[in-house]
Amino acid sequence: MDTSSPAAFVNGGLLRMHVGRKVRTVIQVTRSDAGSVMGKSTDGCQLVVRGSPPAPLTSYVEVIGVAENENSIRAELWTNFGDSFDASNYDQLCQLANGELKHLFL
Amino acid sequence: METIIPEYEIIGNPKLPTGSEPEANKSMPNNNLLEPSTRSTNNRYSAPAPANKAQSFQPTIQPAYQPPPNYKIQGPIMKNEAPARIIPIAALNPYQGRWAIKARVTAKGDLRRYNNARGDGKVFSFDLLDSDGGEIRVTCFNAVVDRFYNVIEVGKVYLISKGSLKPAQKNFNHLKNEWEIFLESNSTVELCPDEDGSIPRQQFSFRPITEIESAENNSLLDVIGIVISVNPSVPILRKNGMETQRRILNLKDASGKSVELTLWGDFCNKEGQKLQEMVDSGLFPVLAVKAGKVNDFNGKSVGTISSTQLFIDPDCPEAQGLRAWFESGGRNTASISISKELMPGGSKNEIRKTLTQIKDEGLGRSDKPDWVTAKATVVFIKTDNFCYTACPLMVGDRQCNKKVTQSGNKRWLCDRCNQEFEECDYRYLLQVQIEDHTGLTWVTAFQEAGEEILGCSAKEMYLLKYELQDDTRFGEIIRSRLFHQYLFRLKIKEELYGDEQRVKITVVKVDKVNYSAESRYLLDMVTKNFPNRKQF
Numbered sequence: 331m332d333t334s335s336p337a338a339f340v341n342g343g344l345l346r347m348h349v350g351r352k353v354r355t356v357i358q359v360t361r362s363d364a365g366s367v368m369g370k371s372t373d374g375c376q377l378v379v380r381g382s383p384p385a386p387l388t389s390y391v392e393v394i395g396v397a398e399n400e401n402s403i404r405a406e407l408w409t410n411f412g413d414s415f416d417a418s419n420y421d422q423l424c425q426l427a428n429g430e431l432k433h434l435f436l
Numbered sequence: 437m438e439t440i441i442p443e444y445e446i447i448g449n450p451k452l453p454t455g456s457e458p459e460a461n462k463s464m465p466n467n468n469l470l471e472p473s474t475r476s477t478n479n480r481y482s483a484p485a486p487a488n489k490a491q492s493f494q495p496t497i498q499p500a501y502q503p504p505p506n507y508k509i510q511g512p513i514m515k516n517e518a519p520a521r522i523i524p525i526a527a528l529n530p531y532q533g534r535w536a537i538k539a540r541v542t543a544k545g546d547l548r549r550y551n552n553a554r555g556d557g558k559v560f561s562f563d564l565l566d567s568d569g570g571e572i573r574v575t576c577f578n579a580v581v582d583r584f585y586n587v588i589e590v591g592k593v594y595l596i597s598k599g600s601l602k603p604a605q606k607n608f609n610h611l612k613n614e615w616e617i618f619l620e621s622n623s624t625v626e627l628c629p630d631e632d633g634s635i636p637r638q639q640f641s642f643r644p645i646t647e648i649e650s651a652e653n654n655s656l657l658d659v660i661g662i663v664i665s666v667n668p669s670v671p672i673l674r675k676n677g678m679e680t681q682r683r684i685l686n687l688k689d690a691s692g693k694s695v696e697l698t699l700w701g702d703f704c705n706k707e708g709q710k711l712q713e714m715v716d717s718g719l720f721p722v723l724a725v726k727a728g729k730v731n732d733f734n735g736k737s738v739g740t741i742s743s744t745q746l747f748i749d750p751d752c753p754e755a756q757g758l759r760a761w762f763e764s765g766g767r768n769t770a771s772i773s774i775s776k777e778l779m780p781g782g783s784k785n786e787i788r789k790t791l792t793q794i795k796d797e798g799l800g801r802s803d804k805p806d807w808v809t810a811k812a813t814v815v816f817i818k819t820d821n822f823c824y825t826a827c828p829l830m831v832g833d834r835q836c837n838k839k840v841t842q843s844g845n846k847r848w849l850c851d852r853c854n855q856e857f858e859e860c861d862y863r864y865l866l867q868v869q870i871e872d873h874t875g876l877t878w879v880t881a882f883q884e885a886g887e888e889i890l891g892c893s894a895k896e897m898y899l900l901k902y903e904l905q906d907d908t909r910f911g912e913i914i915r916s917r918l919f920h921q922y923l924f925r926l927k928i929k930e931e932l933y934g935d936e937q938r939v940k941i942t943v944v945k946v947d948k949v950n951y952s953a954e955s956r957y958l959l960d961m962v963t964k965n966f967p968n969r970k971q972f
Contacts, residue, residue, distance in 0.1 A: 416951075416952040416955060416956075419952065419955040419956060419959060422959050422963075423959070426959075426962065426963070430966060431962075
């Protein structure tokens with residue numbers, strides 16, 4: 331994986347700002363197939379993540395990869411985040427990381 | 437009685453009738469006609485013809501306790517001996533002039549002997565209450581004690597006059613009066629045999645138990661409550677080496693709070709014993725306490741002092757109200773004790789500080805301790821003296837926990853409970869160093885906090901180190917507990933150690949960090965200082 335640039339923290343709404351670039355996000359898995367996972371972003375959007383998810387998959391998973399378009403990511407790295415996760419905290423993080431505190435992240 | 441002034445001059449122009457009446461009372465001024473003294477220039481009065489020399493006038497000797505003399509306008513004006521008017525106690529002051537008060541004795545102190553630079557002495561005091569509700573303390577020294585000690589009885593009404601008024605000693609005298617009466621050799625104390633219904637027997641100003649929580653340490657107050665528990669009397673060794681008795685009771689009132697009342701000395705055997713019997717037979721008596729002393733050692737409690745008075749089931753409206761409350765549900769309402777150390781503020785108003793803020797902001801230096809929360813990591817645990825041998829016996833509803841000493845072979849003795857037993861309890865007294873991103877500090881953790889930090893009981897650790905002497909395992913456990921991060925609830929208070937003031941930090945509670953809540957807290961901290969930003 332290309333580690334030269336940091337992955338931007340995104341939720342569903344912020345994904346469009348980074349199309350073609352490296353992003354990271356946490357989704358709540360709604361459907362899991364071979365080759366792709368459907369999940370709900372921390373701001374309630376439906377996202378598609380392509381790649382090979384780990385097995386087994388917990389409810390929440392973090393994916394790091396490249397944003398293909400405003401609602402899909404091609405993931406290179408998957409990390410199980412367990413079955414309980416505070417989505418609102420993460421969402422606030424994403425907003426700060428792309429807003430007031432962008433200079434701290436990218 | 438002796439004549440103090442054998443001769444003296446006449447002042448002014450006393451008008452004397454010619455002729456005189458025989459006086460039955462030999463203490464009356466004698467009826468000699470007078471001649472003006474050499475100083476007076478007034479020649480209105482004629483001297484009796486045959487007298488060539490000025491007659492000297494014998495002063496009257498007024499014995500105390502005699503009925504007031506019959507006053508006629510003859511004889512010199514010596515002192516105005518008319519009975520002083522009865523005035524309210526509240527009007528007494530040193531500039532008053534002649535005064536008399538009529539009041540009931542509400543308390544009589546013990547006769548106390550003392551020895552100072554001027555020699556031996558004795559003193560006793562009693563408290564008075566009059567029909568206006570005014571109260572004042574009266575004190576007698578030495579010879580005056582002999583005159584009045586046996587005369588004064590609690591509950592009786594007396595007419596008192598000719599004492600001196602001095603500022604009240606607030607350390608001992610809790611009555612609401614800035615003055616105190618000191619009786620002297622010429623003071624008068626007369627028993628009033630007729631029962632004066634206008635003078636109450638006692639005056640109380642009861643405070644609800646919930647108000648005691650905010651009362652000042654060492655202040656005196658009155659309280660009334662239902663006795664819900666009585667503990668047995670235990671002998672206590674006082675600091676001066678003397679032994680006394682102590683009993684702990686719990687009182688509950690309609691404020692929803694309960695308070696611990698400590699009886700000392702005779703109170704244990706008299707009222708304490710009576711209350712014990714009443715409670716043991718299923719009763720819940722009302723107890724009124726007059727002049728109990730507030731103690732803030734553990735939360736707030738009340739203790740008796742020598743001038744305290746206890747009244748079991750008194751016949752006063754507050755007692756009746758309390759009984760009515762108790763019988764109609766008060767009995768079953770749970771009450772919170774103000775005599776347990778409570779942490780002020782729950783999780784709602786926690787104050788978060790960093791470790792250097794404790795020093796920089798001078799926390800713990802005011803009268804009351806400061807309570808803060810700090811997120812920090814355990815970096816060092818002192819393994820010498822990490823626990824102490826504690827008394828496992830119950831005192832009321834709490835474990836005694838006082839440090840016990842070894843007595844004989846394999847037995848332990850507790851000074852407070854005055855009992856020996858085989859098995860003692862082990863409780864943590866941990867010195868721990870904690871650190872955060874700003875700095876580090878030493879804190880002391882007691883039992884519950886210690887168990888959270890070490891993850892096992894003090895007894896287990898004690899046995900491991902001293903009985904099994906397994907230093908390896910002991911060391912492993914200690915090391916495994918380092919570098920864990922917690923939210924520490926700290927009590928910070930400056931205390932005197934020898935002759936220097938040191939800030940002592942005690943861990944009251946240890947909580948594992950809840951990451952979700954902590955993140956929210958941090959997000960809040962980050963965003964609240966943004967200028968002109970909407971909060972998320």
